[in-house]
Amino acid sequence: MTIRRDIGALVDWWSRFRDDPRAELRRLPGALRRFPKALLLWLGGLDRRIIYLLTALALIIPLSCELMYAPPRMAQAEKLFDFIEGMKERDERSLVLVSVDWGPQTRSELEPATLAVIKHCMYSRVPVVVMTLVYAAQGFTVEIPREAIDAVEKARRDAGLPEDEVKVVYGRDWINIGYQLGSVNAVRGIASDLPSQVSTDVNGTPLSDFPIMRDVANADDFGLMVEITGYVGFANMWLQWFKKEKPVYISLACTSVSVPESYAYLDSGQFVGLLEGMPGAAGYDRKLEETLGIPHAEKTYRAMTQQMFGQALVVILVVLGNLAYVVGRRVKEAA
């Protein structure tokens, strides 16, 4: 066991030092000269449990110390921001469909993105329809809009708007049509004939009772579709099937691991914007704060700071691992 061996070596050294401190101190200059090389060789065989411990510390310490740094600006997230801002002036189709297609596994990455986009739509009075194709996300379609409403109403109050302009009204400013069974078929159904696919909102009230849904027949009535997902194939599914006659603008918020493949669709113009994992969501939140005055979600900034420490550890370990590899190879060659 490497840990036992290392601790054993340390205990041996301590007992030697206690027995004859002077002898140990005489060895010190030589030991110091050999130290960097010895350290790197030791690092080369570092026990995996020490790496797990370092990872845990890198993630726990920033959270418990409540460290919070502003995220960098994300150009692709700002494209989506500008698109939603432009919807108010651009054309008559200003309805946004947000599909919350993620589960507990990717919650930490995708909840901030969902919150940021819904907050933006609500604040800018762009009507938003929330739904999900994932059973496990049903609860999020209720919780996250509630959180967004609180943030938006607070921001409006802080901006000094009169009370009747502060409220976000269900059925006028947003609606939750809940979980839709059937994956591709649900997407195709909503795209071609929404009223026959979805008859009621999540509470069982007919959609025709809500002003937001009164004239909505199919995909042509949506000005933007925002897919938020950590699952493989979901973004492609919306790209392939969510259309009727007119082109539909689609945007994606995905986990960091899916970012490279999403850039192909962004480059071709099939996505109007991209929220790249947690950095994308945090960058979007920063833009909301700087441009519209909606306070950023603290948990998003904290999570981003935590990620910074985690990734910095990865970079440091990669560099140290390679130095250890080079030194180890030279030692082997010399032997």
Place this chain on the structure above:
Amino acid sequence: MSKRRIIAVVTLLGGVYYFLKFFLPPDYGGRALESQWANVSRFWRVMGSVMIGLGVINIFRVYGRKVVKKAREWPESIALLLAFMGTIAVGLVDVLKTVDVSTFTGVQAAQAAEPSAFTSIYWDVMFNGVLMSFGAAIFSLLGFYITQAAFRAFRVRSFEAALIMASAVFIMLGALPMPVLSDVLPEWLGGIRTWLLTGVNVGVQRAVLVGSLAAGLIMAVRMWFSLDRGGAMADGGGGLR
């Protein structure tokens, strides 16, 4: 006709519908096929529900047998079956209590049911307490494995490996807050991340996409005509006689 051939015929007919619906011009049958899309869609949803039923039966057969025969892992099988039946019972009680069967329209109606206090607590414990926490915990383990793998396996053994490592470092650092380094690092470093993602990466992703789509097409054709190993039209499968 054997079971295998029935499956092959149904698969073939299913594929023919989609193939013709896509390729036939509207005036030559395309419109007629398009008009049946709602029925076909409904059929797939019904089939999806049948599959759920089959899954339930299968779970009871597989784990019930383990419990009856006291085979290996039988206590876990009991836990699975109890949790399974408990969840179904709690869900059904509320649905049946509040939904008028004559107006039952599927999931939407089920969601309209107002849950009782017990059901709310049950969902809260099982879903938010157990499922959500386990899901998040299992997924977060990846972070630990990735850190360890980065340390152990990410070695600059060649020029290509060095390029990959440099790209990874630029892409990671470009998306992170830089509380201390932002004043020190030059701005073009952030530009490298953008160039890697929008330039180099996009070309590679497109190549991968085209390759995988070609492979997917071949697989689809093999499935459509049941040419896969064990299929009715595969070598030795006997054909559709």
